[in-house]
Amino acid sequence: MSATIIDGKAFAATIRGKVGEHVARLRETHGITPGLAVVLVGEDPASQVYVRSKGKQTIEAGMNSYEHKLDAGTSQADLLALIDTLNNDAEVHGILVQLPLPGHIDSDLVINSIDPAKDVDGFHISNVGLLGTGQKSMVPCTPLGCLMMLRDHLGSLSGLDAVVVGRSNIVGKPMAQLLLGESCTVTIAHSRTRDLPDVVRRADIVVAAVGRPEMVPGEWIKPGATVIDVGINRIDAPERGTNEDGSVKTRLVGDCHFESCAAVAGAITPVPGGVGPMTIACLLANTVTACCRANGLPEPEGLTA
């Protein structure tokens, strides 16, 4: 293995430390405590895990965490009413509605009902438009975390060939916008892309956000390229034995085949311990940023895009 392992877990801890310092300063000098409201509809086990760790890390950073757990049958009207309440609550500076939402709820409508100034996910159409036109916005947490790691590892990204595999609104598209903003030459690949291996082989930077376990093999990677693996896939791991209930144990893998990619890449993020922890750290950072903007205070340095 030749690649440098980009330690997202450690980087995220550093960011959370900076967030914590800023939160302490806000409290001491202005008597303000940033607050993050997380809304979860339904009982998806993975979502529950994420929401729990978001709440825990929010509190560890000295902020207020408000968790709203609604049952899977909650009506769209009730969800919109909750968002309206949170929009008007001065103690709440950030609002995150955990996705995916149950099928009977229109996700776009819900996201666009969040006050854009409190949209710490950066999914509201206003924030999408601001990002796309290079204006100050709330930047989606996962792409922001990826960008921070890329900048930290490479310095300037100007002129580099970047390939983003995946075109979702929450990862692929905003990632491509951020890379374009860094003056990369950006290609967005997806399920209809022809000759994906050849497209990926051109890239100095590969961001894989597909949701297919270990789909990208080392043979697709240009030697020395930087590989950011966004994928979080839980797969069966019979080699780890079985759980108490007799079900087979599982493990997390990314969208890249780690061993073979690490053999050719210059640097790579692991799964777990790469992009995932950075996503949550950036969520906390966005909450502090939103709080500062809401109060007309200078924004924290090094925590925005």
Ligand SMILES: NC(=O)C1=CN([C@@H]2O[C@H](COP(=O)(O)OP(=O)(O)OC[C@H]3O[C@@H](n4cnc5c(N)ncnc54)[C@H](OP(=O)(O)O)[C@@H]3O)[C@@H](O)[C@H]2O)C=CC1
């Ligand atoms: N680490 C983190 O913090 C986060 C991790 N994730 C993870 O990232 C992954 C992607 O998430 P998300 O963007 O929400 O996923 P989506 O399912 O919304 O999007 C997946 C994208 O991958 C493309 N795709 C699917 N199959 C192929 C293929 N065979 N070849 C090329 N492209 C393909 C799809 O193309 P098309 O549009 O043509 O269908 C689509 O654009 C998931 O594993 C998810 O769990 C997500 C959010 C945060």
Ligand SMILES: Nc1nc(=O)c2c([nH]1)NC[C@@H]1CN(c3ccc(C(=O)N[C@@H](CCC(=O)O)C(=O)O)cc3)C=[N+]21
């Ligand atoms: N409105 C909304 N915003 C999101 O940002 C959002 C969302 N909905 N829905 C789901 C995805 C997924 N996501 C992750 C966050 C942290 C980890 C994470 O911390 N992962 C750990 C491992 C966690 C584990 O063990 O399961 C790691 O990679 O090391 C992963 C995935 C945020 N998402």
